[in-house]
Amino acid sequence: xxxxxxxxxxxxxxxxxxxxxxxxxxxxxxxxxxxxxxxxxxxxxxxxxxxxxxxxxxxxxxxxxxxxxxxxxxxxxxxxxxxxxxxxxxxxxxxxxxxxxxxxxxxxxxxxxxxxxxxxxxxxxxxxxxxxxxxxxxxxxxxxxxxxxxxxxxxxxxxxxxxxxxxxxxxxxxxxxxxxxxxxxxxxxxxxxxxxxxxxxxxxxxxxxxxxxxxxxxxxxxxxxxxxxxxxxxxxxxxxxxxxxxxxxxxxxxxxxxxxxxxxxxxxxxxxxxxxxxxxxxxx
Numbered sequence: 001x002x003x004x005x006x007x008x009x010x011x012x013x014x015x016x017x018x019x020x021x022x023x024x025x026x027x028x029x030x031x032x033x034x035x036x037x038x039x040x041x042x043x044x045x046x047x048x049x050x051x052x053x054x055x056x057x058x059x060x061x062x063x064x065x066x067x068x069x070x071x072x073x074x075x076x077x078x079x080x081x082x083x084x085x086x087x088x089x090x091x092x093x094x095x096x097x098x099x100x101x102x103x104x105x106x107x108x109x110x111x112x113x114x115x116x117x118x119x120x121x122x123x124x125x126x127x128x129x130x131x132x133x134x135x136x137x138x139x140x141x142x143x144x145x146x147x148x149x150x151x152x153x154x155x156x157x158x159x160x161x162x163x164x165x166x167x168x169x170x171x172x173x174x175x176x177x178x179x180x181x182x183x184x185x186x187x188x189x190x191x192x193x194x195x196x197x198x199x200x201x202x203x204x205x206x207x208x209x210x211x212x213x214x215x216x217x218x219x220x221x222x223x224x225x226x227x228x229x230x231x232x233x234x235x236x237x238x239x240x241x242x243x244x245x246x247x248x249x250x251x252x253x254x255x256x257x258x259x260x261x262x263x264x265x266x267x268x269x270x271x272x273x274x275x276x277x278x279x280x281x282x283x284x
Contacts, residue, residue: 044075
């Protein structure tokens with residue numbers, strides 16, 4: 001069994017599934033499914049984890065997850081706005097075996113290969129957003145045409161692969177739930193002091209056993225992952241119009257030493273928190 005296997009509802013002969021997710025939050029459990037998932041965030045903000053990496057999501061973001069790639073999206077439920085996501089599910093063989101081997105689809109083939117590390121698109125989100133909204137109102141043949149139009153613009157768009165490591169091993173159901181509980185705990189408590197004994201208790205393991213377990217499955221230490229979660233949440237504060245002082249942001253994200261926060265932020269993002277804020281605000 002794999003990490004919380006998730007069955008996409010579909011009729012026996014469906015090759016393209018269009019799904020709308022609405023509510024205060026998305027499906028917040030670490031999960032995987034056979035289908036490739038191409039999603040557009042219509043409303044709502046939050047973070048998502050794929051492989052060994054955490055990133056933020058916001059309205060108009062377009063995300064792509066490969067087949068059986070474990071991922072989780074966590075909405076910021078303190079926002080007044082509900083989360084709304086439109087997703088397209090398909091497989092490499094949905095449109096015929098070797099379909100993506102056609103010469104004119106080599107960019108699409110490369111894109112789907114990169115999806116095994118998770119993909120976040122950096123361009124054409126507004127146009128894609130409109131197409132995703134349209135596809136929910138269309139009949140099957142129209143949906144196929146719109147799907148290929150979406151794929152066409154994304155093939156030409158700049159994107160980033162999110163993760164640097166995906167563990168392709170098959171997980172037992174218990175392992176999937178264990179990793180899901182770790183991610184959930186971190187995403188809900190990153191602003192608090194977290195010691196190794198806390199997280200080891202959640203997983204019913206000794207601290208040493210948990211450290212080895214987590215490193216084997218994410219290719220990084222638990223505390224490196226925790227720091228990245230904290231820095232990613234700090235980025236949200238830094239790009240917020242409220243302009244909280246950097247020291248307050250550091251404390252709000254679980255750093256109890258501003259110098260350490262500045263050092264870790266530059267280590268991960270390549271620039272200082274103040275420079276990050278200025279570049280976002282003024283575009284330089």
